[in-house]
Amino acid sequence: MKKSLKLFSVAVALFIVFAGIGYYAVKSSAYMDVSQVLKLDHRAKVTVRGYLVGTQYDAQAKKLYILLEGKDGSKLVAVADAKYIEDKYGPIQYLQWDPNNVVLQGIYDPQHKVLVVTDILEGCHSNYGQPAART
Amino acid sequence: MPNTDKIAYLLVIVFVLDALVGSYAVLRAPYPAFVNLGSPAAYLNIYIHVPVAMISYVLYTGAFIAAILYLAKHRERYDRYVYAFTLVATLYAAYVLVSGSIWAHESWGSYWNWDPRETGVLLLFLAYLVYFALRSSIADPDRRPVVSATYAIAAYAMVPISYAAPRIASSSLHPTKALLQGFMEQPEVRAIFYTKVLLVLLIGLLAVKLYVDKEALSPRARRALKLSILVSVLVMLSIAGYLSAQYSGGKVTRVYAVFGSPSDAKLLVKMGNEFTNITIAENLSKYVVEGRIALVGHVVKLVGLQDHAAKKLEVLVPSCVILDFIFYALFISGLGYTLLRRETSIGEEEL
Numbered sequence: 158m159k160k161s162l163k164l165f166s167v168a169v170a171l172f173i174v175f176a177g178i179g180y181y182a183v184k185s186s187a188y189m190d191v192s193q194v195l196k197l198d199h200r201a202k203v204t205v206r207g208y209l210v211g212t213q214y215d216a217q218a219k220k221l222y223i224l225l226e227g228k229d230g231s232k233l234v235a236v237a238d239a240k241y242i243e244d245k246y247g248p249i250q251y252l253q254w255d256p257n258n259v260v261l262q263g264i265y266d267p268q269h270k271v272l273v274v275t276d277i278l279e280g281c282h283s284n285y286g287q288p289a290a291r292t
Numbered sequence: 293m294p295n296t297d298k299i300a301y302l303l304v305i306v307f308v309l310d311a312l313v314g315s316y317a318v319l320r321a322p323y324p325a326f327v328n329l330g331s332p333a334a335y336l337n338i339y340i341h342v343p344v345a346m347i348s349y350v351l352y353t354g355a356f357i358a359a360i361l362y363l364a365k366h367r368e369r370y371d372r373y374v375y376a377f378t379l380v381a382t383l384y385a386a387y388v389l390v391s392g393s394i395w396a397h398e399s400w401g402s403y404w405n406w407d408p409r410e411t412g413v414l415l416l417f418l419a420y421l422v423y424f425a426l427r428s429s430i431a432d433p434d435r436r437p438v439v440s441a442t443y444a445i446a447a448y449a450m451v452p453i454s455y456a457a458p459r460i461a462s463s464s465l466h467p468t469k470a471l472l473q474g475f476m477e478q479p480e481v482r483a484i485f486y487t488k489v490l491l492v493l494l495i496g497l498l499a500v501k502l503y504v505d506k507e508a509l510s511p512r513a514r515r516a517l518k519l520s521i522l523v524s525v526l527v528m529l530s531i532a533g534y535l536s537a538q539y540s541g542g543k544v545t546r547v548y549a550v551f552g553s554p555s556d557a558k559l560l561v562k563m564g565n566e567f568t569n570i571t572i573a574e575n576l577s578k579y580v581v582e583g584r585i586a587l588v589g590h591v592v593k594l595v596g597l598q599d600h601a602a603k604k605l606e607v608l609v610p611s612c613v614i615l616d617f618i619f620y621a622l623f624i625s626g627l628g629y630t631l632l633r634r635e636t637s638i639g640e641e642e643l
Binding site: 254277289 | 324
């Protein structure tokens with residue numbers, strides 16, 4: 158009985174350690190908000206989530222400019238290579254956006270306060286509100 | 293008939309039913325009509341990937357309970373259950389990681405994003421891989437089950453963490469249960485999805501029970517199990533082959549936009565490196581959902597294509613679903629191998 162209690166105590170202690178590590182790892186993998194990215198003072202690869210204020214396409218430079226807003230209203234300009242985006246997602250003018258749910262991955266340049274986008278990730282939350290169909 | 297044989301014959305039925313329901317799902321099941329990225333039909337993975345993910349948590353919970361019982365009562369049978377639950381659950385988790393990555397590439401734009409749920413499941417999988425390494429490293433047969441059970445209890449901490457990951461993190465690409473509810477409440481979705489969940493659960497629980505008692509399995513039951521696994525895998529691979537074969541006999545491309553009415557539709561598709569409009573002769577009213585032509589994002593085959601006009605259009609199941617289904621067949625065969633392998637009197641393994 159005493160031995161079992163000792164073993165259970167060790168198991169519970171390790172459980173708490175695992176839970177702590179797991180919780181920290183999961184919490185840390187959450188996407189950054191725009192306001193958090195703007196506070197960075199060094200170049201870094203980031204994944205940022207924000208509200209889509211608008212987009213602008215520069216056909217000559219082949220760049221897509223994306224304006225994201227954070228929870229505190231701060232704004233971040235992100236620039237994406239249009240060709241990369243079109244190869245992956247199709248013509249820019251036909252991209253479907255869920256403005257509440259835009260996630261961008263890229264390199265943040267604190268000197269120019271610009272995010273150079275390497276990928277556009279979008280959440281699928283809105284999809285489950287869609288009608289079911291077999292088309 | 294011994295109980296072990298009864299369980300084996302039940303598993304025979306469940307394996308075949310699971311293959312049939314899975315096949316029906318990829319051929320006929322509904323999916324969201326409009327999505328932001330990738331093919332809407334990629335969400336057929338809901339019927340393949342999600343049930344296995346859910347049941348992996350159930351099986352790890354089984355290992356957790358068995359480990360507590362072992363530490364409390366020190367009976368060898370409980371240790372066997374800890375090992376069996378952990379082994380089957382880890383096979384399930386391995387499939388979840390692979391199938392999830394393949395689906396993510398289509399619907400989220402890359403195979404791995406360090407999304408909180410992805411991170412949680414990976415940590416869970418790695419934590420339980422350590423269980424096997426730890427168990428194998430202990431030479432003392434009396435200490436082995438004690439240390440293993442203690443570790444299995446500790447590692448279980450990763451299960452609620454990975455389940456609750458989208459809520460723990462302030463953001464995640466994985467939807468929460470509340471957001472899924474709308475889609476899951478649709479009758480046909482519920483029927484297929486929950487049938488698949490039940491079958492995957494039965495496979496897991498019966499596989500665990502059989503693994504614990506497999507030495508008692510009769511040769512006839514063993515043969516029946518082998519045959520059912522073979523039949524299930526062949527059914528699934530045949531369906532995957534059939535879906536892959538649909539890619540031939542026309543120009544395969546993706547739809548990026550739809551213009552016009554169903555009787556006079558133009559699709560914006562990619563031909564080589566260029567985006568181009570294609571007129572479809574066929575009436576597309578069968579693709580109308582809530583007043584809109586639900587074709588954007590779909591991988592389609594254009595039949596009779598000539599001079600920017602096609603006679604017919606067929607919506608194809610995307611490769612991510614076909615691949616996930618093939619991997620599911622491999623997963624079932626891997627599970628079967630785990631159940632059926634045994635040691636002969638000289639310690640060699642045979643089926």
